[in-house]
Amino acid sequence: MSIWIRRVALGVLGLLLVLAAVLTWLVMGFDANRYKGIAVDWMQTHHQRTLAINGPIGLSLFPRLEITLADVTLSEAGKPDEFAAIERAELAVDVLPLLNRELVIGRIAARGVRAVYLRNAQGVRNIDDLLNAEAPPDNSNDSQKPPKFDVSRIALDNVSLRVKDDLAAIAGAVSLKSLTTGRLQDQAESPVAFDVQLDLSSPAVKGELSGSTQLTLDLATSSVGLRDASIAFNGDAASVKAIRASLKGHVNWDGTASAIDAQSLQLLLAATAGGIKIDSSTLAIDRLAFNPAAKGLSLAKLSFQLKGTQDAQPRALTLNWPELAATGDQIKGSAFNGRVQRGGPAPLDVVFQSAAPTGSFDTLSLPGFEATIASRGAQRKLEATVKANL
Numbered sequence: 001m002s003i004w005i006r007r008v009a010l011g012v013l014g015l016l017l018v019l020a021a022v023l024t025w026l027v028m029g030f031d032a033n034r035y036k037g038i039a040v041d042w043m044q045t046h047h048q049r050t051l052a053i054n055g056p057i058g059l060s061l062f063p064r065l066e067i068t069l070a071d072v073t074l075s076e077a078g079k080p081d082e083f084a085a086i087e088r089a090e091l092a093v094d095v096l097p098l099l100n101r102e103l104v105i106g107r108i109a110a111r112g113v114r115a116v117y118l119r120n121a122q123g124v125r126n127i128d129d130l131l132n133a134e135a136p137p138d139n140s141n142d143s144q145k146p147p148k149f150d151v152s153r154i155a156l157d158n159v160s161l162r163v164k165d166d167l168a169a170i171a172g173a174v175s176l177k178s179l180t181t182g183r184l185q186d187q188a189e190s191p192v193a194f195d196v197q198l199d200l201s202s203p204a205v206k207g208e209l210s211g212s213t214q215l216t217l218d219l220a221t222s223s224v225g226l227r228d229a230s231i232a233f234n235g236d237a238a239s240v241k242a243i244r245a246s247l248k249g250h251v252n253w254d255g256t257a258s259a260i261d262a263q264s265l266q267l268l269l270a271a272t273a274g275g276i277k278i279d280s281s282t283l284a285i286d287r288l289a290f291n292p293a294a295k296g297l298s299l300a301k302l303s304f305q306l307k308g309t310q311d312a313q314p315r316a317l318t319l320n321w322p323e324l325a326a327t328g329d330q331i332k333g334s335a336f337n338g339r340v341q342r343g344g345p346a347p348l349d350v351v352f353q354s355a356a357p358t359g360s361f362d363t364l365s366l367p368g369f370e371a372t373i374a375s376r377g378a379q380r381k382l383e384a385t386v387k388a389n390l
Contacts, residue, residue: 043074047129049083050075064106066092076116077129087112087158097150104150111157121166149219151184163200172200181215189216189227198235207235207243222255244270259291276315278308295361299324299333313344326361333357335368349374354390366390 036053043051055070072086092106118126159176175197182190193212198205211231217224232246249265267283286301299321306317317340324333337353355368367389375382 048078049129050080055088064092064094066090066106076126081116082114083116083126085112085114086110089113105152107153107155108151109153109155110159113156113159114162115160116162117165119165119167123167149184149186151181153183154179154181156180169202170200171202172198172205174198174200184215184217186217186219189214189225191215203238205235205237207233207237209233218255224253224255226251240271240273242270242272244268254291257291257293259289259293259296261287261289263287275311276308277310278306281306281308295326295328297324297326297361304338311344313342315343316341324357326359326364329360331357331359331361331364336366346377346380347375 036057039053040051043049050073052073053069053071055072056068058066058068060066067090069086069089072089073082074084075081076083089110091108094104094106097104116126156176156179159179161174161176162172163174164171177195177197179192179194181192184190191212192215195208195210197208200206209231211229213229213231214227215225216227227250228248229251230246230248232244234244237243246268247265249262251260251262251265253260263286265283265285265288269278269281269283271278282303282305284301284303285299287298288300289296289298291297300323302319302321304317304319306315308315317338319336319338321336322334325331326333333356335354335356337351339352340348340350342348350371350373352369352371354366354370357364357366359365369388369390371386373382373384373386
């Protein structure tokens with residue numbers, strides 16, 4: 001028996017050595033650069049686009065299929081205008097998992113990428129010819145398991161997109177300065193960090209959007225989870241200038257129910273709009289859940305503080321709402337309260353509160369609303385009380 005085990009082991013070892021030798025010969029002897037012309041001719045024949053691969057093509061076959069491209073450009077369909085360009089791109093895919101219908105990508109890396117997206121008022125896009133290519137027939141049956149998705153790492157640097165969408169009234173440039181991720185896998189958490197530069201003329205938005213989070217994807221339900229999200233924007237939007245905004249918290253999006261569930265949200269905002277300057281304003285929510293399909297709404301510990309000036313005069317608004325919960329025809333919650341203050345020669349002080357809410361998800365009633373108004377200026381004195389059911 002031991003003799004046969006030794007013979008089998010030696011046979012397997014010999015087979016592996018032969019296989020390794022064959023793969024080594026393929027990798028060393030296969031020159032991917034010889035096939036540049038085939039790719040160029042195919043793109044011109046099928047899409048009337050000019051493809052230029054000016055840099056070398058790197059290729060290895062095992063244990064990962066690794067492809068490296070450099071200095072690649074692609075024209076618009078039927079025109080010499082540049083549609084896309086790549087300074088350098090790398091893609092690595094594990095070979096053996098493909099036999100089990102599993103897509104395991106070692107890494108996706110690219111830098112110096114430029115692209116143009118155009119859509120006219122009739123909805124015609126400059127990518128339609130690429131997307132409308134005939135797909136192979138789907139002969140799979142429903143009993144087969146779906147392919148798995150697994151990406152070890154994504155690293156993108158200096159990726160820019162120029163957009164002119166007449167139908168959506170969007171025009172300008174979006175530059176992805178950097179995007180890095182950990183391992184992206186279905187229902188697994190991964191760190192993600194990004195830095196985006198916006199320079200849009202329509203709508204008028206210019207600034208920098210950056211952030212980081214722990215991302216979880218559920219591909220079966222198209223759901224997304226963001227834990228420890230921290231997102232910041234600094235820039236201008238339309239007539240609002242010097243925006244400094246940041247959002248932190250945990251957010252979960254249920255793609256099946258189109259529902260959102262967020263915890264520990266904190267929004268900080270400062271901006272200037274005309275003669276109004278907002279400074280050090282905050283919105284904090286302990287929990288916010290919204291499920292329109294189930295007619296569910298939940299709000300816990302909302303605290304809003306707005307501070308600023310208008311025409312150099314101080315302004316302030318505070319709002320506190322400890323609890324609100326609505327499910328179908330039932331609603332419960334606590335009263336809310338707040339205060340509005342205005343300084344200057346005609347000061348104003350309004351203190352307001354309500355009773356507990358009643359009604360349903362479709363119709364919210366706030367009974368017992370009461371506001372006490374006071375104004376004690378040099379030329380005017382006013383005291384009033386307003387009561388209402390909202």
